[in-house]
Amino acid sequence: xxxxSSLRLxxxxxxxxxxxxxxxxxxxxxxxxxxxxxxSGGGPTLLQIAEGLFQPDLSADVLAxxxxxxxxxxxxxxxxxxxxxxxxxxxGILASGVITSAKAARITNKVIFRGILGFTxxxxxxxxxxxxxxxxxxxxxxxxxxLAIPYGxxxxxxxxxMLADVPKEPIHALKSAGASKLQTLIYGYLxxxxxxxxxxxxxxxxCAIRSSAIMSFVGLGGLGxxxxxxxxxxxxDRVWAFVLFLVGLVILVDFWSNVVRKSLxxxxxxxxxxxxxxxxxxxxLMIFVSWIFIVLNENAHIFxxxxxxxxxxxxxxxxxxxxxxxxxxxxxxxxxWSNAFKLTLETLEMSIMAIGFSTIAAFLTVIPxxxxxxxxxxxxxxxxxxxxxxxxxxxxxxxxRSVPELVWAMMIIFIFKPGLLPGAIALALHNFGIxxxxxxxxxxxxxxxxxxxxxxAGASKLxxxxxxxxxxVMPRFLTYILYRWEVIMRTTIVVGFVGAGGLGMDFxxxxxxxxxxxxxxxxxxxxxxxxxADFASESTRKAVK
Numbered sequence: 269x270x271x272x273s274s275l276r277l278x279x280x281x282x283x284x285x286x287x288x289x290x291x292x293x294x295x296x297x298x299x300x301x302x303x304x305x306x307x308s309g310g311g312p313t314l315l316q317i318a319e320g321l322f323q324p325d326l327s328a329d330v331l332a333x334x335x336x337x338x339x340x341x342x343x344x345x346x347x348x349x350x351x352x353x354x355x356x357x358x359x360g361i362l363a364s365g366v367i368t369s370a371k372a373a374r375i376t377n378k379v380i381f382r383g384i385l386g387f388t389x390x391x392x393x394x395x396x397x398x399x400x401x402x403x404x405x406x407x408x409x410x411x412x413x414x415l416a417i418p419y420g421x422x423x424x425x426x427x428x429x430m431l432a433d434v435p436k437e438p439i440h441a442l443k444s445a446g447a448s449k450l451q452t453l454i455y456g457y458l459x460x461x462x463x464x465x466x467x468x469x470x471x472x473x474x475c476a477i478r479s480s481a482i483m484s485f486v487g488l489g490g491l492g493x494x495x496x497x498x499x500x501x502x503x504x505d506r507v508w509a510f511v512l513f514l515v516g517l518v519i520l521v522d523f524w525s526n527v528v529r530k531s532l533x534x535x536x537x538x539x540x541x542x543x544x545x546x547x548x549x550x551x552x553l554m555i556f557v558s559w560i561f562i563v564l565n566e567n568a569h570i571f572x573x574x575x576x577x578x579x580x581x582x583x584x585x586x587x588x589x590x591x592x593x594x595x596x597x598x599x600x601x602x603x604x605w606s607n608a609f610k611l612t613l614e615t616l617e618m619s620i621m622a623i624g625f626s627t628i629a630a631f632l633t634v635i636p637x638x639x640x641x642x643x644x645x646x647x648x649x650x651x652x653x654x655x656x657x658x659x660x661x662x663x664x665x666x667x668x669r670s671v672p673e674l675v676w677a678m679m680i681i682f683i684f685k686p687g688l689l690p691g692a693i694a695l696a697l698h699n700f701g702i703x704x705x706x707x708x709x710x711x712x713x714x715x716x717x718x719x720x721x722x723x724x725a726g727a728s729k730l731x732x733x734x735x736x737x738x739x740x741v742m743p744r745f746l747t748y749i750l751y752r753w754e755v756i757m758r759t760t761i762v763v764g765f766v767g768a769g770g771l772g773m774d775f776x777x778x779x780x781x782x783x784x785x786x787x788x789x790x791x792x793x794x795x796x797x798x799x800x801a802d803f804a805s806e807s808t809r810k811a812v813k
Contacts, residue, residue, distance in 0.1 A: 283746060283808060291624035294617045298689050310683040317679055320504030330506055333494060334513040341490035342517060343558040344408070345480040348415025349473050350555045355420030359385060360427030366434075366457055367449045382428065389421030390798040391791070393479045394674070394762050397488070398779060403582040408562050411483040415476055426468055430461040470525035477517050478672040482762070491517075492675065499678050507679070515670040522666075524550075588784030597785035604789055608771075612793045615760045615770035618688045619801075622695035622760075623753040629696065630704040635733060637661040637704055638711040645716055649723060661704070668701025677763040691768025695759060699752050710744045711737060750805040757801040761794055771797075 299305070307313070361367060363381035397414035404410060434457050442456045481492040491514050498506035591597030598604045635641055642658035644650025677694035684690040714737070722736040764772015771790050778786040 284742075287746075287749070290620055294620035294624065297614070297617045298621075298687075305684055305687075305689060307683060307685060313682045316502075317504045317507075317682070320506075320508045323505055324509040324512060325503070325505040326509060330509050334491070334510055337489065337491045337494045337510065338513045338517055339561075341477065341480045341492070341514070343561050344411050344483065344488075344490060345415065345473065345476040346554050346558040347562055348412045348480065349419060349469075349476050350559075351412065351416035352420035352423055352472075352476075353469065355416060356423035356427050359420070360424035361431065361453065363424060363428035364431035366431050367453055382425070385421045385424045385428070386799075386802075387421070387795075388417045389419075389425060390758065390795050390802075391418060392758050392762055393418045394482055394765075395775075395791070395794075397483055399585075401488075402779065403585045405581070406488065408488070411480070411488045412562070414483065415479055419472055419476055419479075423465075423469060423472060427461070427465055430464055431457050434460050466528060467525075470521075470528050474518055474521045474525065477521055478514070478670070481514055482672045482674045492672070495675055496678065499682075504679075511671055511675065514672075514675075515667060518670040519666065585784065588782075589788045591785050591788070594785055597788075598783065599785055599789040599792065604786070608774075608789050608793045611771045611774055611790075612797055614688055615764070615772075615794075615797060616757075618691045618763075618768070618770050619695070619753060619757045619760050621688065621692035622699065622756050623749060625692060625696035626700035626703050626752065627749055629700040630707055633661050633664070634704055634707045634711065635737075637665065637708040639708075640712050640714070640716065662708075665701040665705050665708075668697055669699075669705065670701075671698060673698045673759050674762050674766065677766045677768050681766050681768065686767035686769060686773070688769045691760065691763040691770065691772075694763050694768065695756050699756060703748060703752055706748045707741070707745055710741050710748075714740060746808075750808055754798075754801050754805050757798055 359381050362377055363385055365375070365378045368377055393414045396417050397410055400407075400410035400414055438460070439452060439456045442452050447455065481490055481495075483490060483492060491510050494510045495507055495514075498504070498510065588594070591599070636654065636657035639645075639658065642650075642654040644654070673694050676697045677691060680690045680694050680697075684693070718740075719732060719736045722732050727735065760770055761772040761775060764770045764774075765776045767773060771794050775787065775790045775794075778784075778790060
């Protein structure tokens, strides 16, 4: 056992060194010269953006527009997630292999349906939105399907893993009693994973709110559309006003999520059962109201998608992507592949820089962000300023993760010249709030007794952190770093849309020039990058367990 523990410790140490070395390597891709990095008016622009943050435009017309846009953003997110849940539930069950008997059939189902889930979740929702808009036009269904497909893929993968990891004893007992496959699923598997699935779905719904906001980039409405208009007019006070509405939405969803999770963990108590049913009823009501709004107010009719005009446009678009009637498609030209691989490498460097920046920022702020550090429960040392620091950092975390990466990039590009650095900073600003929150929760879940013993022995805060807290939490910290890197990898193409470099910048140009075979080439490179990131992340996570 000591040998195994020692090997794990060495694995974590060398993995930390490897991650640090890769991060330093990524920094070498930037020309660290202020003349090459900043616009000539970058400094004054930064001051104007900061001034708008502290003096947002809260006039009556802006507030009215904010409430209207927030509702549109929320309605799209709810409608998209409702379809995503249906897709995830059906395909996730099939991908888990729990309803098949023969071993060969079970393996085949897992390969086929996990492949479908992997493909749909590997492409970012904004890419799906752009493809749908190009194929069927500016229909609300373009945004709804663009949210439903990747989020359904993510939820389906998690749902399949949950079902596959269910303890086998209750399932064997049901089978021994003569239960059919369907009865085993309904009375055995589902009750054991239902609470975890709902909890994770609520977390993904918070993410869907942010994704719904950035659908404006392809011409669809909502808070993102208003933010984009305000940025074009250089009205930073209005930008922050609409961003505050987005932050408010995320906080409301987070509160709702906490209520749902509490009712799931307290399901035996009458209060927990009552709040659980209220949450379910409220969710059904919101889904119903959202779809009614989209159909009546947004004039979205499903039959429009199968009109002759849309079918013809879809055939031309997807036929163009496959290179039909094109004598020299881009994905068969070696010179195009060479350039695409160069952009792929830049995208990889951007993602590594982003996770490096966010890791450093989270590392510097996670201690004051942990509740048990602020109230003295962990160290036995409580100061009045600990609580103050706790709330300041937690508010920064909420603000950081509430603003989508694309919105951060749209503001940063006014300060920095186009390139990898503004994209990496935008990705880091969004992800550091998520990473810090996850890390702080890890510290809050720690056993406080070893840390108290260190503090009682006279260890300083720094010594307590490095010799007490860090060795215990490091495996979870590394796991979350790798998980967020996977997410960042999928998002790098999006920040490239506004000039942050990499595959995204070239993808936007290809869409603008209707170069469909180039779009196919870039998507292939993008998916290869995502698959490599998934494989590398999964392998390294196993090494640190």
